[in-house]
Amino acid sequence: MTKDKLLNKNCCDQSIFSKLHDKHAKDLHDFIYYKFGEQFNPKDKVQQAFLKLWENCKKITPDKAKSYLFSVANNTTLNVIKHEKVILKYESNTKSNNSDHQDPQFLLEEKEYMDKYQNALSKLTEEKRAAFLLNRVEGKKHKEIAKILGISRKAVEKRIYTALKQLRKEIHEI
Amino acid sequence: MKPDKEILIKKWLNDELSPEEFEMFKKLDKYEEYIKISDRAKHFKAPHYNQKVEFEKLNFATSSQKKSSNLKVFKYVAAVAAIAIIAFTLFQTLNTTTNLQSFATSTAKTKSVQLPDQSKVSLNANSNLTYNKDEWYKERQLQLNGEALFKVKKGQKFVVNTAYANVEVLGTVFNVKSRDYIFEVSCFEGSVKVYLKGQSYVLKPKDNLVIDHENILITQFSSAQPDWKTNKTIIDSKSLDIVLKEFQNYYDVNFDASNIDTSTIYSGSFSHNDLKIALNSITLPLGYTYTKQGNTIILSNQ
Structure with missing residues (x-):
C-alpha cells in the first residue's frame, strides 16, 4: 500500500518534503504564532524547523515528520524566549465596517473591549492560548488540534473551555 | 434531559x-x-502565511545540498582550496626568515612604533629598528641602531641588540642610545640588564650607563624621561666633535670645524626646534662664532 511505502521512505525525497511543507507549514506557523506571539518571528521558526528536518531527513520517516517539526519549532522558540508577555495584535474593527457611520461612543467601547481582550489573552498560558485561537480563529475542530499538538481530544476540549471561561472572567467581570 | x-x-x-x-x-x-x-x-488572526513563498525560500536554502552533482563539484572545489591553503601556509613558514619589520627615521624626525605585544617604542631621529615579526612571540628581540625609548609590556625577556651591547629586560621603561660615537642606556622603570664585552651590568631606575673612552660608567640621573623626548639634547662633558655629530641628528646641516679645536669639552644643552638658538647655545659658551653657507655651518674663533 502507499502508506507502507511511505513508512519505508525518509523525507529526503523532494516531493515528499514539499508535501510535508504543504501539509504542516501553516498549522505550525499558526501554532507558534498563537503560542508565543509575533516577536519571536514564527515564520523563521517554521523555516528553521523545516531546514532541520531536511538536514536530518535520512533519520526521519514522513509519519514522524510532523511531531519532529513541531517539537523543533517549539524548542527553538523556547530557547530564545524568556517568558515575556505575549501580546497579539488585533485588527481594528473599524477597517472592515463602514466607519463613517459608526458612533464614536461605540468605537471607544470597542477599543476598550479589544484592549481588555488583548490583555486577557496575554495572561493565558501558552498552551491554552494556542488551543483556543486555533479553534476560534482558524476554525479547527478539537480533533484536529489534538492531532497538531499531539495530545488527547479531551485535553484540547478542556484547554479551550477553560480558556474561554478565563477570558470571559477577565474581560467581563473585571 | x-x-x-x-x-x-x-x-x-x-x-x-x-x-x-x-x-x-x-x-x-x-x-x-x-x-x-x-x-x-x-x-x-495570525498574519497570512504564504505557503508558496515560504517554501520557495526553503527550496533556495536546501538546494545546495540537494543534488549529488553539486556535491561532487563541491568536493573538487574543497580539494583545490585545501591545496591552496597548504601551499600558502608552507610559503608563509618558509618565508619567516625574511619577514622582518623595519622602522627608520631621518634627521629631525621621530616615530612611535607599536610592537605586537603592545610594547611601545619611540624612535629618535636618524635611527633604525628591526625585528622579526614571526619570531616575535618566541623571543622578543630587536635590532637598534640609533636611539630609542622602550616601554616594555611585562612578559618574557625583551632584548635590544646593538652594535655595542645587548640590553635585556622583562618589563620596564628604558632608553637606549647606540650611535657610532656613543653608547648609553638609561633606565626609567623596572630594571635593565646590559651585556657588554662579556660582562653584565644591572641598571636600576635612574641609573645611566655610558661608554666613555672605552670605560664603562654608571651614573645617576634625575629626569623623568630622556632628553630627546623634551626636544632637546643635554650634554655632560663631551668633546665638541661628539656634540656636533649629535647635533646632526636633529638638523640637516654639515659642519666645517677645520678652524677650531673639536676636542674642546662641552657641557650644556641644545634645542631641537630652532637652528639659530641651538647653534648659539653651543658656540657662545665655548667662545666660537659661526657663519652659515647653505647647509654648511662654518665654525671659527671669535
Whole structure:
C-alpha cells in the first residue's frame, strides 16, 4: 500500500518534503504564532524547523515528520524566549465596517473591549492560548488540534473551555 | 434531559450543538459574552502565511545540498582550496626568515612604533629598528641602531641588540642610545640588564650607563624621561666633535670645524626646534662664532 511505502521512505525525497511543507507549514506557523506571539518571528521558526528536518531527513520517516517539526519549532522558540508577555495584535474593527457611520461612543467601547481582550489573552498560558485561537480563529475542530499538538481530544476540549471561561472572567467581570 | 452548561459550551466550541441544544445554549446567562469573545477572537488572526513563498525560500536554502552533482563539484572545489591553503601556509613558514619589520627615521624626525605585544617604542631621529615579526612571540628581540625609548609590556625577556651591547629586560621603561660615537642606556622603570664585552651590568631606575673612552660608567640621573623626548639634547662633558655629530641628528646641516679645536669639552644643552638658538647655545659658551653657507655651518674663533 502507499502508506507502507511511505513508512519505508525518509523525507529526503523532494516531493515528499514539499508535501510535508504543504501539509504542516501553516498549522505550525499558526501554532507558534498563537503560542508565543509575533516577536519571536514564527515564520523563521517554521523555516528553521523545516531546514532541520531536511538536514536530518535520512533519520526521519514522513509519519514522524510532523511531531519532529513541531517539537523543533517549539524548542527553538523556547530557547530564545524568556517568558515575556505575549501580546497579539488585533485588527481594528473599524477597517472592515463602514466607519463613517459608526458612533464614536461605540468605537471607544470597542477599543476598550479589544484592549481588555488583548490583555486577557496575554495572561493565558501558552498552551491554552494556542488551543483556543486555533479553534476560534482558524476554525479547527478539537480533533484536529489534538492531532497538531499531539495530545488527547479531551485535553484540547478542556484547554479551550477553560480558556474561554478565563477570558470571559477577565474581560467581563473585571 | 437537560445537559449541563459546561457540556453545552464545549459542544458549542466544537460546532456540535444540535438546533435544540443551540436554543438552550442561547438561554445561558453569559451567552452574549461568549458569542462576543468568540467573534472578536477573529481580530487576533495570525498574519497570512504564504505557503508558496515560504517554501520557495526553503527550496533556495536546501538546494545546495540537494543534488549529488553539486556535491561532487563541491568536493573538487574543497580539494583545490585545501591545496591552496597548504601551499600558502608552507610559503608563509618558509618565508619567516625574511619577514622582518623595519622602522627608520631621518634627521629631525621621530616615530612611535607599536610592537605586537603592545610594547611601545619611540624612535629618535636618524635611527633604525628591526625585528622579526614571526619570531616575535618566541623571543622578543630587536635590532637598534640609533636611539630609542622602550616601554616594555611585562612578559618574557625583551632584548635590544646593538652594535655595542645587548640590553635585556622583562618589563620596564628604558632608553637606549647606540650611535657610532656613543653608547648609553638609561633606565626609567623596572630594571635593565646590559651585556657588554662579556660582562653584565644591572641598571636600576635612574641609573645611566655610558661608554666613555672605552670605560664603562654608571651614573645617576634625575629626569623623568630622556632628553630627546623634551626636544632637546643635554650634554655632560663631551668633546665638541661628539656634540656636533649629535647635533646632526636633529638638523640637516654639515659642519666645517677645520678652524677650531673639536676636542674642546662641552657641557650644556641644545634645542631641537630652532637652528639659530641651538647653534648659539653651543658656540657662545665655548667662545666660537659661526657663519652659515647653505647647509654648511662654518665654525671659527671669535
